Amino acid sequence: MRGQNTGRGQGRGQGRRGMGGGQALGPGGECVCPQCGYTVQHQLGTPCFNMKCPKCGTQMIRKR
Numbered sequence: 001m002r003g004q005n006t007g008r009g010q011g012r013g014q015g016r017r018g019m020g021g022g023q024a025l026g027p028g029g030e031c032v033c034p035q036c037g038y039t040v041q042h043q044l045g046t047p048c049f050n051m052k053c054p055k056c057g058t059q060m061i062r063k064r
Helices: none
Strands: 031-032 038-040
Touching: none
Parallel strands: none
Antiparallel strands: 031 038
């Protein structure tokens, strides 16, 4: 039995999903450029991080 990691709590996840944990902020809101501050309405089905700022080309982020 030694070395099988059968102790309490072994092999249990931490309840997080995917990389970064996903925020699921809902369908509304805005995407904002962290570089120049340009904002655009968030489009349903398109994550902000998949969009590039039309002004400076930086990857956009979701405004909280």
